[in-house]
Amino acid sequence: MKPKVYSTYSVPEHVKEFMATYCDIREWQGDGRITRDVLLKEITDVEGLYTAGSSMVGVIDDELLNHAPLLKVISNVSVGYNNFDVEAMNKRNIIGTNTPYVLDETVADLAFALILSTARRITELDQFVKEGSWKPTTNYHETYGLDVHGTTLGIIGMGRIGEAIARRAKFGFNMDVLYFNRNRKPEAEDKYGAEYCDLTSLLTRADYIVLMTPLTPETFQIIGEEEFKLMKKSAIFINVSRGQTVDEQALIHALQNGEIYGAGLDVFEKEPVDQDNPLLQMSNVVTVPHIGSATARTEAAMAMRAAENLVAVLTGKEPIDPVGK
Numbered sequence: 001m002k003p004k005v006y007s008t009y010s011v012p013e014h015v016k017e018f019m020a021t022y023c024d025i026r027e028w029q030g031d032g033r034i035t036r037d038v039l040l041k042e043i044t045d046v047e048g049l050y051t052a053g054s055s056m057v058g059v060i061d062d063e064l065l066n067h068a069p070l071l072k073v074i075s076n077v078s079v080g081y082n083n084f085d086v087e088a089m090n091k092r093n094i095i096g097t098n099t100p101y102v103l104d105e106t107v108a109d110l111a112f113a114l115i116l117s118t119a120r121r122i123t124e125l126d127q128f129v130k131e132g133s134w135k136p137t138t139n140y141h142e143t144y145g146l147d148v149h150g151t152t153l154g155i156i157g158m159g160r161i162g163e164a165i166a167r168r169a170k171f172g173f174n175m176d177v178l179y180f181n182r183n184r185k186p187e188a189e190d191k192y193g194a195e196y197c198d199l200t201s202l203l204t205r206a207d208y209i210v211l212m213t214p215l216t217p218e219t220f221q222i223i224g225e226e227e228f229k230l231m232k233k234s235a236i237f238i239n240v241s242r243g244q245t246v247d248e249q250a251l252i253h254a255l256q257n258g259e260i261y262g263a264g265l266d267v268f269e270k271e272p273v274d275q276d277n278p279l280l281q282m283s284n285v286v287t288v289p290h291i292g293s294a295t296a297r298t299e300a301a302m303a304m305r306a307a308e309n310l311v312a313v314l315t316g317k318e319p320i321d322p323v324g325k
């Protein structure tokens with residue numbers, strides 16, 4: 001009998017075909033996202049869980065794992081794995097996996113899309129044109145934005161995605177690159193002329209600040225009131241990591257008080273973001289719905305990589321991307 005696997009979302013056909021050779025897969029097929037209650041019932045007989053960070057399910061913790069006595073592997077279709085309670089998984093010898101590498105360039109593209117659209121006010125001015133506000137009498141000063149080329153970029157979290165952003169900055173936009181990271185990356189310094197500095201120095205010197213660090217207890221709200229105060233009034237803040245790496249109230253306050261110029265946000269404290277969140281009322285804030293890796297090609301590659309990780313464990317092999325041990 002093949003091992004049973006549950007997927008918290010609908011698996012692309014080509015991936016399902018591959019998985020079906022090795023396991024019996026059931027998928028969440030309801031409307032919207034699966035809830036925790038449903039997942040608690042669905043995982044009682046499975047050896048594999050195929051999932052991605054989901055605010056409706058919350059963290060995969062002791063309570064969930066107590067309902068899944070046969071579970072051997074949890075394969076995340078994402079690079080972030082802050083939805084894993086690693087201790088609870090390790091206690092039970094459950095292997096966790098993620099999908100690094102295949103999404104690096106796509107996420108770096110989005111970081112740059114947010115930099116450019118915030119600096120040049122693309123979404124605001126798109127609206128301006130479409131609503132018919134562009135008139136022969138339009139004063140062009142009203143449409144001015146900020147230059148990106150030749151400025152200074154500060155990257156907080158110089159992992160592979162951080163490096164892909166640095167490459168774009170250095171070679172595409174002739175920017176100076178500063179970075180703050182747990183450890184120094186001499187090869188990034190050589191390749192992109194990136195300068196390692198402490199957080200205070202990065203925040204005071206950078207024109208663009210990109211937060212790209214994974215969410216961990218150490219990076220929870222790494223950017224808050226004090227940090228926004230250190231930034232230039234002309235600084236643009238970009239978050240493509242996780243909403244909880246920023247104190248969102250402090251971000252709102254900084255924007256409302258002109259402490260920074262604007263923000264480009266892929267992630268929020270609560271997702272989907274509440275419609276009455278003040279960030280959604282600000283014309284100098286560009287928002288997208290957590291789409292860092294969301295291109296058809298990259299999502300397909302991530303889905304397959306996650307399936308390979310899952311099947312590896314279920315067939316007694318080492319997964320390509322184990323995390324959290």
Ligand SMILES: O=CC(=O)O
Nearest residue numbers: 078079080292293
């Ligand atoms: O947010 C997306 C990911 O972690 O892959």
